Amino acid sequence: MSRNSIVLILLFITGISAYSQANKEISGVVKAKEKNKLTGLVGANVYWANTQTGTVTDFNGAFIIEQKRGNQQLVISYIGYKPDTLLVGEQEYFEVVLQSDELDEVVVAGKKAGSHMSRLDPMTKVNITGAELCKAACCNLSESFETNASVDVSYSDAATGAKQIQLLGLSGNYVQMMTENIPNFRGLATLYGLNYIPGAWMSSIQISKGTSTVINGYEALTGQINVDYKRPENSEKFFLNVMGNHTGRWENNINGSIHLNDKWSTAILAHYSQDQNETDDNNDGFRDEPLLKQLNLMNRWSYNNHNGFTTQFGFKVLDENRLGGQMGFDGSKPADQNIGGANQIYGINIDTRRYEGFYKVGYVFDDDFTSLALVANYAYHEQNSFYGRKQYDAEQRSFYANLIFQSFISNENNKFSTGISFQSDEFDEVLLMNFQDPGDVQNLNREEFVPGAFFQYTYNIPDKLTVIAGGRIDFHNDFGTLVTPRLHVKYNLTPNTILRASAGKGYRTPNVLAENSYLLASSRQINIASDIDQEEAWNYGANITQYINIAGRELTLNAEYYRTDFQNQLITDIDQSVDAVSFYNLDGKSYANNYQIEGKYELVRGLDMVAAWRFNDVKVTYDGELRDRPLMSRAKGLVNLSYSTPLKKWQFDLTTQFNGKGRVPSTASNQPDYQRPDSFESYQIVNTQITKYFRKWNIYAGVENLGGFKQEDPIIAGEDPFGDSFDSSLIWGPIMGRRFYFGLRFSIDREE
Template sequence: MKYILTFLIILTGGAVVLGQTGSLTGRVAAGGKPLESATVTVKEKNLGTITDEEGRFLLAEVPLGKQTIEVSLIGYGREIVTVEVKPGANVVNDIELKPIDHSLEEVVISGTMKEVSRLESPVPVEVFTARFFKSNPTPSVFDALQIVNGVRPQVNCNVCNTGDIHINGLEGPYTMILIDGMPIVSGLSTVYGLSGIPQALIERMEVVKGPASTLYGSEAVGGLINIITKTPLKAPRFSADAFATTWGEVSTDLAGKFTLGEKTRSLLGVNYFNYQNPLDKNHDNFTDLTLQNRISVFNKWDFQQRHGRALSVAGRYMYEDRWGGEMNWNRSYRGGDEVYGESIYTRRWETFGNYRLSSRFNFMFSANWHDQNSVYGSTPYLASQDIYFGQLTWSRQYRAHDLLAGLAYRYTYYDDNTPATWADGRNQASHTHLPGMFLQDEIRLSSRHTVMLGTRYDYNSVHGNIFSPRINYKWSSADRSTVFRLGGGNGFRVANVFTEDHAALTGAREVVFLEDLKPETSWNVNANLVKKYYLKRGTFLNLDATAFYTWFNNKIIPDYDTDPNKIIYANLDGYAVSKGISLNADAAFACGLKVLLGGTLMDVYNTEEGTKKRQMFAERFTATWSVGYTFSRQKITLDYTGNLYGPMRLPLLGDLDPRPEYSPVWSIQNIQVTKSFNDKWEIYGGVKNLLNQTPARHAPFLIARANDPFDKQVIFDGNGFPVPNESNPYGLTFDPSYVYASNQGIRGFLGVRFTVK
């Protein structure tokens, strides 16, 4: 009996020992000063607390043995320590955090074509990380930009839902899209190429507002968006992100990396999006959202070589099949005049790379091919475009000068079945050669003053010589909490209407050219002020204000007003202006709350023969926000994102058109909840377009003559103008160009992420 009792005592005592815990006490400081509201957690355990006014913390019931303690505070670096927890009280040595400013130390390349910290860049560059876009998951880069201040995804067609990106009110062709610094998405692909970039491979996006033609040449007139992809070295071993919506959309991103030997690494990503659920909630017998089936494959290779040389090569292939139109449309009606539909088959490949020849020489290259087979009702649009680009740069630091020089060459082949390539009674494909050179000198006058001078010369084989200078100045305070930038420069753009303006393709209006279109030129000046505040209890506030003014000469503006059956293109006999102010406010609190607010006021207009006219599809004001709060113990994050847009002028078909000339003030708002289970799994879900905002709520109809898309019942007079009658009281013709936002209303979504680091 006594042996049994002894065994039970030993067993019970062992259980007590196994169930014992200890407590941890300590102090968190920076430079010897206590830090209040610092977060202290035991990794992999559901234990955490925050420090008091003296920087002290207490963690109770900590399991015995070695534990990893993580300490963090907004505005300071994260610190991780390992401690041995024993029964009773355990005192941890003081934990020192180092103050940092991530936004200042972020490395950017878009403003100067060299890797520099955001603080040191004379050109203001806005940076958006992959985490920022995860607060509002979308199936494409195009949709993701809806929460970036001053940047608006513009839907250009009520039927096929293609779009482009507006920066500060300027149309999509004025925005250059780069991937890893290479001009990949341009020309024909501006309309369709923003879809299919696997977001799992995106490291960050850099946005430069205002002309950047000095470094990047044509099309960088309104600004540029540089999509920086992850490197095989830093990317996770495998990641998957998939979500679906209650409308029936399914989006999947897969990415993984592998190595071949010690010096060769590769990154592979796949994006797949599918939507095959035709809906007509505005009851016009047309699909509210274009049906799509899209796949994109991305592959990137990094090769390390001797003497510090490095080669990075990437490629992407995309195929997309999309259609929109009358609800009873199917492929048997493609190209006919019985049932209206817009069907687009797109095939595209890209390759681009960067070869670091030495510490001073660098060679960048890209090539892309784009094939498009489209029909808009009974109007076919068949087009093919090839673009080849190479650029050799040389850089050197000499005393206070940081020099960058480059030679560039760009060849563009374009062919289609429109008047754009028709001359002398036959089809003639376009061949454009664009050699150029540029020089940039960044002069550090002192530790607080920097001036950058740049100039570029290009020779366009069609339009001749093009010269683009610019100047930038930067001043920063001694503690680097205040930065002021002033810049000015010239931009240019050679337009191709059929590759840039979807309205020219639909066949709903006749396209008329009054003259041979000349290159557009612009002069821009902008002033930027950044002020950072480190407040009490770990609160961080960043204010970023910009005033901008851009003046255009030879601007090409489509004329929808003169004749409702035509789109008339000509160079503006006058000038156009885009001016305004914008403000971003970024705040982070120790409690886990993060707030990003942005607003822009702008006036975009053109003046001809003394008459000022507001530009079509340009809003007066815009606002964006992203608010996130993390419940650290529960590992739950709540995100609330949205935008607000002011009225914009829309194309009407005549004085009798009953639709409002201006869009209303409208807002798209979204909410999302994310639950993290560990370092590998996340589940997220929420609601998009909480207010159920759609254009159909503010107009009697969106698509003019949706009941007669081929104008078979329209009566025209001798001048080709429609005649009002009983069946057509407003004297309209079929036209889907009255559009300013997606017809997609409120919807729920649910997704999952899996990551192996």
């Protein structure tokens, strides 16, 4: 039996995850020369000449790229520097120092790029690097998009601290959340999962707009957000980040990596955060944000035999407790207090434990083009919670596996990927609308098993055209056969004008209560239709990017349009009645049109500007009437200014977010004191930060919501939370005022 056959058998028997790697990996670091030292460049383009195969450098300027047969010339380029071309032979590691393309004598500051879009990627994908993440406090994933023009993050309600993202005018439910290309944070983790990834753990974030490829499943109705954690191979030997704000919030992060030998490496990442002071800036008697304690640990291992075989595995443990509600709430249920008395305190207690494990293994065959990969992930999520007298306890067990085979037809310009996948979710949910009345209980248990298969073909004319056409078929245990076609096209109209277009279908199984449990923080009744169907939508759009050289610096202009058309959708209706929230299937039209323009330019050396404007036209049929989606701004704008002094001693960042008008569900049937306007006016948020850099550490300080703007009276009937009118769900703007923060980062980088 051949060696290849043995490897194949072992992969299938072990069932461990696989990752596609090249038979030979080329790695290195790209730097810029300053007066007396070299500084790594983030976001430098690294690609094989006359191909569409490339990557970008990470936070430290490091890169890893696979070398396939016929690839010998490696091109390194970065805006403002002369490109370099390497002739790659037997050498596997390179240190590249790019020279400034300025003719006059200048000081090269080595400024690290923030977010950027690769010229090579056929998808509309924005890469957020570690440099961009350092422009704000970035305590976790939810705070990583403050300087990004495409993604919005807002609170779901005014009591639980739950956050939601918006992409292409739709909520984060329709965005496939990924961690290192593994679908993650589904179901119970939807509301608080953005808080489960500490900012200090991330090396980069990729935001893909529109429908994604079929390799990772049939979801991603409006796009993907993929997070790359720090890896043992190239992360710091030691890293420490400590951050606090003036309201008593503390964040502590420590991570380190060890190279045991030339094949094995491991990394440990630890996080602890705590909100320890009660704040009530709007004087409504409720905490502006819950008291929070979170402990988060991750250990990961990596093995590479440098002969085509790699494997990675690791685990993650999270324990979180959040206490929201009225000031003075200590975590005890109202039943433990004076039942029926006037001294009862309305409280929210959400206690969460989450355990994850992943395993990846991959092998590249002797022809250097053919590879086999298997990725597997398991997550267990337990949440015990109560909201006043409502009690919601739930468990979720999720398993994901994806086997991927990649090769080519005739030559490297005709590639294909095919494979099989399996996704399962098991939910055990119990809802007591009043735990003093155990008979009023709803059990929402559900099991979902979805095996599937996919095929994807990529055609490439170097430097001109790339077409990705794919389809998959999945077999759902409840909803039957699902067919998912998707298409992506990238065409270079000129060397500096790139057109991208995409179209495809997506499905999503709604988890009604798990994804909307924040609505329990109100007196509304919960009405769930008995025939909830799977969500289904088409997404299509186009993007054009123009690069213009002005005064020796590159101006990047980007314009795009995307539309999402729903064939079926879970409608969350808070318009019918102020006393209830109703969940039912779409009966009519539902669509989202998203228009965005964006420009990036270095105004003067060291001063970068990003300016963007977006318009959302989102309509949904509520109870037979087509209306604007409520609680969201129709227009959004962003201006980000980032200035770095020569030699990167200081950095100054300022971001202004403009938010347009929007609709608020009617509260006309409430008594006059509890009524709210049917719309909200435009407002803006300003965030700023100053960073001082030293050799191995830096200190930073900043202000979030500098103007102190906040939504007035966000909670209805807060003085009577056990009454019939209490509601904390009508949130459209900030609920907290100005926040001052400060922090310190210290790192011991790995020697090159």
